[in-house]
Amino acid sequence: MSERIQQALTAFEKSLDRRLLAALEVCARCGICAESCHVFAAEPDFRNAPAAKAEAVRRFYRRLHDPIGRLFPWWVGAKDLTEADLEELAEIAFGACTLCRRCTMNCPMGVDTALIMRATRAMLTAAGKAPEMLTQLADAAIAREENLEFFREFYIDQIRELERELQEQTGDPDARIPVEKAGAEILYVALSGAHTILPAAVLFHAVGADWTLSMFEAANYGYFLADLQRARAIARRIVDEARRLGVKEIILAECGHAYTVLRWEAPNWFEDFPFRVRSIIEAAAEWIQQGRLPLDPSANPEPVTYHDSCNLGRNGGLLEEPRIILRAVVQDFREMSPNRAENFCCGGGAGLVAVPEWYEKRMRAGRRKVEQIRQTGARIVAASCDNCRLQLGDLNDYYGLGIRVSGLIDLVVNAYLAARRMKATAPAAPVRVSVQELI
C-alpha cells in the first residue's frame, strides 16, 4: 500500500463516525435518488446518480470493514483502494457533487450522500488530491491572519473610500463603516469586495445598528476541502475577533457556506460560543417585520424569482426569510418550481465555482436550474449566496438567459433608498408591511 493510500485511508477512518457508517451501510441500491441530483438531471448517465457516486466509496469501505467484502470481495463489489481510484474519487467528490443534500431529502433511507462525499473530500485532501485552487484559497485566508498588520492599513484605507460612498448614498455625512470597534453589538462579516459591504452598511445605518466590520472575510475554503484543521483556522479568526470585541452577535454577508460553517459547524469546533450567528437575510427580514425599514417596492418593478441556496435553505433552514424580504421589496415575485427545501442546486456550490477547469462541467450541471429560471419568466434572479450568484451569472452568459442576478440585500437597499427619496420629495408615511401580509 502506497503512502498516499495510507494517508487517504487514515483520514477516512477519522471521519468514520456513526452518521457516516449508517450512511455507508444503509443504501439498498434502489436507484430512486437518481433524478433528484442536478448533475444527473442535466446528464442522465447513471454514473452521475448519487447512489452510484457513493458506491465508489462503499467499494473500498466494504473491503476494509465488511467480513464478506474481505473474504469474497466480488460478491459485494468490494475492492482495494488504488491510486487510480483516488483520481476517480476526486472527480466525483469535488467535481460531480455539490454537497447539496437534495438526494438525501429524496432517499427513502435518508442516505446522507453529502456526508459520504465530505469524508471523501477529507480523504483526498489528506492524500494531496484536492483541487489546487481550493487549497491555495484556503491557505491565503489563513495567511491573512498571520500577516494582519500588513493588511490592516490597506484594508482600512479601502473602507474609508467605501465610507464616502455610504455617505453619498445615505445623504448622511456622519455615516460610518466602523472597523474593530470594541463593544459593538454586531460584528458584520462580509465577503471579499465592496458588493457585500456597502449595501449592508446602508441597512445598518438605516436601522441605527451598533455594528463593526470584521477584518476578515466570511468565505471558508477549508470547509470545501473538508479539511477540519484549515476550516477551523479560518473560522477561528472570526470567532476570536468576535470574542475580542465583545460583540453579542455575528451577522454574516449573503454567503451560503459561510452560514453553514459559522452558524452550524463552528459551535462544534470551539468550546465557547457566547454570541449568536445570523445571516444578514435573517436580520433584514426581522427589520422588515418590525417596520424599521421604509420600503418602496416600485424601485424593483421587474419580475423577480428567488434561487434558494442549498446551504442557506435546505441545509440551513432559511426558507421563509428570503420570501418575507422579497414580498416587501419587489413588485412581482415569482416562485421557481420546485422551491425551498426541494429547490435544485445551481451547480456551482461546494467550491466548484472556484475551480476554473470545471467551468464546462458546472455549466452542464446548471442546466436544470436554467430550465427552472426560464419557466418563471423572471428578469431578475435573486440569490443570497455569492457562489450561487457567480454561477447564475455564468449560466446567464452561457445559456443567454437575458436575466440579471442580484443579491437580496441589493434589492432591499434599492427599495429603501427609493422610499427615502420619496420621503424627501413628498413627505409620506413609510411603507410598512404587516407580518401577516408578508407570511
Added chain:
Amino acid sequence: MSATTLWGWIVLIALGLCIGGLGWRLYGLLARPYRPDRAQPRGSAWRGIVYAFTWGMMPWAKESTRRHFLPYVRGVLFHLGIFATLATLAVSPWRSALPASITMAGLVFTGIGAVGGLIGILMRIFDERLRALSHPDDYAAVVLVTVWQAAGMAFWTDPRWTAAFYALSALTLIAIPLTKIRHCIYFFFSRFFFGLFYGRRAVLG
C-alpha cells in the same frame, strides 16, 4: 423428534445467530464516535425525527417517490410482506389453533410480499440502472427473501410446507447480518440522523 421439531430448533439457532450478528453490527456502529450538533437549533429535533419515520416515508412526501410511485409502493408492499413472514414464523407452532382470519391475512400479506419481491427481482435484472448498481449480493438477497415469503405463503396454504418454510427461515435469518438485508438495522439510525438534522434546522417536521 419429528422433522418439524428439528427444524424448529434449527430456526431457533439461526435466530440466535441472527441476533448475535446484528448485535455485532450494532456494536460496530455504536463503537464509532457520535458527534452531535452543538449549534443552537432553529427547530425541533423531535419533530424532525417523528417526521422522518412517519409522514416523510409516505409515497407523496418526496419528489423521488412521487416520480417512482409504483416502484416505491412495490417496495413498501415487499417490506410489509417481510414483516408478515416474520409474524408467520413467530406464530407457526400454533398454526392449527389460529382463526381463519389470521390464516387468510398471513396468506394475503406473504403473497403480496412475494409478488413484490418477484417484481423487484425482475426490475433488478431488466432495469439497466439497477443492474449497473447491483452486486451478486443484491440479487441473492432479494431472491432469498422472495422465496422465503413464497414459502410463508405456501405454509399458510398447506402445513406440509412447514419444513421448507423453516429451512428458508433459518437461511434468511443467518443471511440478515451478512448480506445487504442488514440495512434493516441501519435504516433506523439513518432516518433518525436525517430527522435530527432537518428537525434542528427547521427544514422538516
